[in-house]
Amino acid sequence: MSQPCVRAFLDQDSETFSYVIYDHSGGRAAVIDPVLDFNYHSGRTATTTAQQLVDFVREQSLTLEWILETHAHADHLSAAPFIQQQLGGRIAIGEHIRDVQGIFQRVFGLEKELLPDGSQFDYLFHDGEQFSVGELTVRVMHVPGHTPADVAYVVNEQAVFAGDTLFMPDVGTARCDFPGGSAERLYQSVQQLLALPDGTDIYVCHDYPKGREHECRTTVAQQKQHNIHVHDGISQDAFVTMRNERDATLAVPRLIVPSIQVNIRAGHLPEPDEQGRRYLKVPLNRL
Numbered sequence: 001m002s003q004p005c006v007r008a009f010l011d012q013d014s015e016t017f018s019y020v021i022y023d024h025s026g027g028r029a030a031v032i033d034p035v036l037d038f039n040y041h042s043g044r045t046a047t048t049t050a051q052q053l054v055d056f057v058r059e060q061s062l063t064l065e066w067i068l069e070t071h072a073h074a075d076h077l078s079a080a081p082f083i084q085q086q087l088g089g090r091i092a093i094g095e096h097i098r099d100v101q102g103i104f105q106r107v108f109g110l111e112k113e114l115l116p117d118g119s120q121f122d123y124l125f126h127d128g129e130q131f132s133v134g135e136l137t138v139r140v141m142h143v144p145g146h147t148p149a150d151v152a153y154v155v156n157e158q159a160v161f162a163g164d165t166l167f168m169p170d171v172g173t174a175r176c177d178f179p180g181g182s183a184e185r186l187y188q189s190v191q192q193l194l195a196l197p198d199g200t201d202i203y204v205c206h207d208y209p210k211g212r213e214h215e216c217r218t219t220v221a222q223q224k225q226h227n228i229h230v231h232d233g234i235s236q237d238a239f240v241t242m243r244n245e246r247d248a249t250l251a252v253p254r255l256i257v258p259s260i261q262v263n264i265r266a267g268h269l270p271e272p273d274e275q276g277r278r279y280l281k282v283p284l285n286r287l
């Protein structure tokens, strides 16, 4: 199968890569992990970053079929509803999002407003499911560990959008200390990704470079040789010990409180009150 066309967009504020994947100009496309700008100090959202994806899809005369989330992000808000309003397409995520919704429904006291059944999304993928985007074939891999619901999207068996499972080789892997996270499961998920052919491109959801520019693409072979956390020869026990020790030193992500509340609603802001005002909650002493 041919290489998919991929265009990456970096949100500098959260160091997130969003992607447009497509079969050819004038063809069919999917957006992966779009970012909604959010200013915590003012509580103001903006669509400047997401508009770049919308402009690109229009310039290339693409028909958008899917808006894909790799997981419920804790570091940025999803712009999926804005993208959908502009371009159409179905908003989808892995089916284990229900577990994540159940966990955070209790953290944020959302029992009355949020059903933990995934119905906020247009579609939930199960492990191994395949779908097409025009001439592209996408296979869904459930890769839990960072969260219980992470999925990776393997496109044409040539490229995998790994979410927060693997980062660039010099950055390593994502934290596993969010509720429902597991270093053991992340290690096993990484082994599944590294079992793909050596030449498979891996596209990351974030990059946190030290002393180089942001990069979004590496390969299975490079990860096996050079990933500082999971290169060939590192055992599950050694990884789990390293990961758990490291996670104990990491700060809570700056935007976790707004991000989770919005992202478990498929990127929709909380329902407005009778006067049209929308609010987020700050749970005290729960995170």
Ligand SMILES: [Fe+2]
Pocket (backbone or CB within 6 Å): 071, 072, 073, 074, 075, 146, 164
């Ligand atoms: Fe994440």
